[in-house]
Amino acid sequence: MSAHASRHTLFAALAANAGIAIAKFCGAAYTGSSAMASEGIHSLVDTGNQVLLLFGMKDASRPADASHPFGYGLRLYFWGFVVAMAVFALGAGVAIYEGAEKVAHPEPIESAWVNVVILLIAILLEGSSLAVALRQVRSEAKRRALGMMETIRQHRDPTVFAVVYEETAALAGLFAALIGIGLAVLLDMPALDGWTSIAIGVILAFTALSLARRCYVLMTGQAADxxxxxxxxxxxxxxxxxxxxxxxxxxxxxxxxxxxxxxxxxxxxxxxxxxxxxxxxxxxxxxxxxxxxxxxxxxxxxxxxxxxxxxxxxxxxxxxxxxxxxxxxxxxxxxxxxxxxxxxxx
Known part of the structure; x- marks a missing residue:
């Protein structure tokens, strides 16, 4: 897969996450929903991660020299690992903390329809970003005569599989937030909003650990296909x-x-x-x-x-x-x- 295709995937994810983060934080401030705040943090962390991966691509593209005779390509896996830790510490940690606070001190959600509209738009944008990444994976799968899942599992480029992981987790979190906020309003149980935030944090933690494991294996010398x-x-x-x-x-x-x-x-x-x-x-x-x-x-x-x-x-x-x-x-x-x-x- 070319570096141009990888950058295209990252820029698509960066644009989607930056816009979604702003909308989610505005929605959280207007309605007081902790699940929406957690989703805003999630999108903000993802935005930062795409910036880190773009920097990692530039860092890894440096030509070989006397101190690094095989080049700097392994550095991209290091930055992928940093991204995983950012998702775990900032995304998952803050989401779980926010959720626990809301469960301990539940408050009703005001104007829940605002959150619903934002979440639906976010689902469309995140889905579009994921579609761009999957298009690159599909092209690779066709070239290697493999299935989509097998190609993702074997993929060696963190700028692609990290985006697939993050956008999949983002969609899972959005659907969780949509369901959680809906139930919190319909059942008049504001604590469900907090539990939804905790669920989003768990999704992020699982994603971060999976991504960290992939990058750890690669940066310690994994064999080729x-x-x-x-x-x-x-x-x-x-x-x-x-x-x-x-x-x-x-x-x-x-x-x-x-x-x-x-x-x-x-x-x-x-x-x-x-x-x-x-x-x-x-x-x-x-x-x-x-x-x-x-x-x-x-x-x-x-x-x-x-x-x-x-x-x-x-x-x-x-x-x-x-x-x-x-x-x-x-x-x-x-x-x-x-x-x-x-x-x-x-």
Whole structure:
């Protein structure tokens, strides 16, 4: 997914949340509804979050340098984590506090119809913002031949999945507020307004924890889509000079920045020029299908030596593989060959 598409998604969410926040706070001040005040805080926090993610995109787009040779892409995940904490501390915390105060000291809601109108308009605006984000997800799902839910679950761009999480939570909170305010007025039970605010806080807390977990996993070095590894093994499996692919490691350094490391056992008499050609062909093939793969490093290493190297650093040979290594391999006099070709794809 392009940075332009991600910015478009963020600006759509920013515009919607900024306008909704103002309307909600005006409605809360006019009617005295704590649920509406909580919704106003929710939209205000979401607005700030979109600003943080836009800053994160700019920060993460800085080119690689000597101190960060793989670039600054991981910083976007840090800012996504900050967004999650803001939702949890400010959005959920304040909403629950406001709700508890209203439950302890209930007051009737004045001119409830004002809240209803604002909430209905907010539902339309939040729905439009969510539709923009889902349109980007649908495009990605079509490209990867996956379902919508699976694409969201596997998405590596916090500027997209954070907006999907936040806007979904926003719609859930709006419907909760609409129902809660309606029941508080119809049943003449103003305390329900407070309980609704608490429910909104719980929705925000769940959303924040889910978002924090996603960003935490990504900023600590999550592997790329397994489809990349599967396709890479398929390409390498068709190369005759390669006897076995010992290992494939991938890591996201940002939404559109994937590092691929390969250890492959080449036939002993393979020439260095042949290895160079193989590496070039593999890079072209994998990048044609997965543009996010920016760097590919392929090491020529015997299977026996590869296992020894893993044991030397305390790693199990099967720990990183989704499929077990082949149990039977020849334990002959293989030696590590210092033929390594690596190329950065710009």
């Amino acid at each position: 397994p489809a990349i590894e599967d396709r890479l093994r398929e390409i390498l499996g068709r190369v005759r000079p390669i006897e076995q692919v010992n290992e494939v490691r991938t890591m996201h350094f940002g939404p559109s920045e994937v590092l691929v490391l390969v250890s492959a056992d080449f036939v002993d008499d393979t020439l260095a020029g042949t290895v160079e050609r193989i590496v070039s062909d593999v890079e072209d093939g994998i990048r044609e299908e997965f543009p996010e793969v920016r760097r590919v490093y392929i090491e020529a290493q015997s299977t026996h030596r590869h296992r020894e190297a893993l044991e030397d650093i305390g790693e199990e040979p099967d720990a990183l593989e989704r499929d077990d290594y082949e149990e039977d391999f020849e334990d002959t006099d293989h030696t590590s060959r210092p033929i390594t070709q690596s190329t950065r794809i710009n």
